[in-house]
Amino acid sequence: MSQDLILVTGGSGFVAIHCIDQLLRAGYDVRTTVRSLTREPEVRDMLENAGSPRRDALRFVEADLTHDKGWVEAVIGCRFVLHVASPFPPSAPNHEDDLIIPAREGALRVLRAARDASVERVVLTSSFAAIGYGHMPQTAPFDETTWTNVDAPGISAYAKSKTLAERAAWDFIKHEGGNLELSVVNPVGVFGPTFGPDYSTSILIVQRLLDGAIPVxxxxxxxxxxxxDVADLHLRAMTNQAARGERFLAVAGKSLSLLDVARILKIHMGPVARRVPTRELPDWIVRFSSLFIPDMKAIAPELGNRKNVSNEKAKRILGWIPRTNEEAITASGESLASLGLVKT
Structure with a gap:
């Protein structure tokens, strides 16, 4: 059993709550930040739903990525920090800076506090959005050597925010980090079991398919x-010396289409999946709709563009073995159904 204290930022988030659960199971003491302490009962309820052990080993600190207050208290005494918190809204913000500024400045705020508190290593949750956009279509898998081109046309505010935040983090470590180490995890779409109603935008896709909100x-x-597996990769990157100064893509296997996801739900979810669509929407309808529907405008540039991504580095260096796409999608649907978050 380890008595090391670990900080997980954004404890109410989908990835963060799984990191907390796995840290508690591994014997660590955990501190987590929430924007308001009123969210503590919600986080504790999710951990109870997960069957997490040692829930009394979790403490809360109120801290917001947009303010300095609380971060000194959050990092003090911690050996490692998992900086998971970052905004990911279900729809585009009114202005891209609403995402970019808190993501970039929040990452720097956490890194400064960690450095000043003599934290050993920060593991930053970035995204495939910082790797695979703004490029010509390619058949070769994307890997950790690539960066999203934020100057390319049509790059989303979210992709810009993750790219600029991660670049700022690496620049900070290089020029101001002192002895602080950094590792980065870059997940693709994150699926799997949810412990409560606060889940990722990826899970929202599964919920909308099951509810019939996406008819085609x-x-x-x-x-x-x-x-x-994303949480497991964070823990591996936290403790493995070979992870220092490295990025790791978190992806299960080959890319999926939305119709692939629908088919997996149809096969494994039985009557719960009766509203799930079985047809694809013609590209011309999406492009026409993008002229006046914001959600379609975000989708249109990616039509037919299947991005394959390599997980070879995480497997080779950290011994990471992810579940299959089918397991991840099915677990998403089953947890939504068990929590009563799907229309009956």
């Missing part, structure tokens, strides 16, 4: 990974 599937593709 646009021809879009994306990588998938189980949230349990």
């Amino acid at each position: 599937c646009p021809r879009i593709g994306f990588g998938a990974v189980d949230v349990r």
